[in-house]
Amino acid sequence: MSCTLQLRNLIWATSKHxxxxxxNYSVMHWSSLLRRGKEVLNVATPIVPTMKRPGLLSQSLSRVQISTMAVKENLLVAGGFQGELICRYLNQPGVAFCTKVTTDENAITNAVNIYHNHNGSLRIMTANNDAAVRVYDAESFACVNCFSFDWSVNNTSVSPDGKLFAVLGDSTECLIIDASSGKITGNLKGHLDYSFASVWHPDGRILATGNQDTTCRLWDIRNLSKSLAMLKGNMGAIRALRFTSDGRFLAMAEPADFVHVFDAESGYVKCQEIDIFGEIAGISFSPDAEALFVGVADRTYGSLLEFNRTHYNCYLDSVF
Incomplete structure (x- = not known):
């Protein structure tokens, strides 16, 4: 496994297995049951989209360096360092849609989201260094919205009901946006540096944000005047955040060496620290909340680590 720069959304678990x-230049599917991997997307060679529709701004791409990815409901979405967006249905051959979302020189796609909007339609959201957030329909791949901001957008996350989304980037402030209108409904102040990660609690009331100041802050969406709590990392920026589907645990990853797992039921006081070696390429809980996967992006020690949840105490336990 290899990745570059400080992007940490390159692992997605769709089940415990x-x-x-x-x-490298592939997206792989790893089966922990079969103990083997299978390539599902190769971006080293030219990519020609299979979906052809009038007005659809699809284009062929070649040798894409993947910067971020997401997988949900049979849809794989990957972003690239030159503003690329690649969409593939996992049950269909070929890439359905791909394009460059922007021609801006500093165009890196920092984050992609797959989510349901408040009407239930499946959507794709991209966050780019050109200070824009774009929303695509996951069926037609038409761009249905584009929101512009005053700074490069490093991360977005959508609330469970699809009505709000958080926008974080090269600013000390984090914004809460109405997903339909694009209007700012909240401004979160407290972080000291740029932000890189966010995640919503499954109940939609709590938002967690990760920052270069080595902290994660928790916000109550009903009262945004100040953060509920501040969770501290050891050394580096908080680059990835994930809640379990039951809301019990919050995982927090630094750029290298440390993943912290907080127990939400304890008020985020109890924590297990996972000390590994190497840059962290991403973290992902399985949908059943029984496993945590950690990607290690190191030329020598690159690996995928699996940790299983134990039920005789409140922590996760490594199977290795």
């Missing part, structure tokens, strides 16, 4: 991860 199925994980998607980036490896």
């Amino acid at each position: 199925d994980v998607y991860l980036m490896q």
Whole structure:
């Protein structure tokens, strides 16, 4: 496994036994049951989209360096360092849609989201260094919205009901946006540096944000005047955040060496620290909340680690 720069969304678990991860110029599907991997997307060679529709701004791409990815409901979405967006249905051959979302020189796609909007339609959201957030329909791949901001957008996350989304980037402030209108409904102040990660609690009331100041802050969406709590990392920026589907645990990853797992039921006081070696390429809980996968992006020690949840105490336990 290899990745570059400080982007940490390259691992996605769709079940306890199925994980998607980036490896060089490929996205691989790893089966922990079969103990083997299978390539599902190769971006080293030219990519020609299979979906052809009038007005659809699809284009062929070649040798894409993947910067971020997401997998949900049979849809794989990957972003690239030159503003690329690649969409593939996992049950269909070929890439359905791909394009460059922007021609801006500093165009890196920092984050992609797959989510249901408040009407239930499946959507794709991209966050780019050109200070824009774009929303695509996951069926037609038409761009249905584009929101512009005053700074490069490093991360977005959508609330469980699809009505709000958080926008974080090269600013000390984090914004809460109405997903329909694009209007700012909240401004989160407290972080000291740029932000890189966010995640919503499954109940939609709590938002967690990760920052270069080595902290994660928790916000109550009903009262945004100040953060509920501040969770501290050891050394580096908080680059990835994930809640379990039951809301019990919050995983927090630094750029290298440390993943912290907080127990939400204890008020985020109890924590297990996972000390590994190497840059962290991403973290993902399985949908059943029984497993945590950690990607290690190191030329020598690159690997995918699996940790299983134990039920005789409140922590996760390594199977290795």
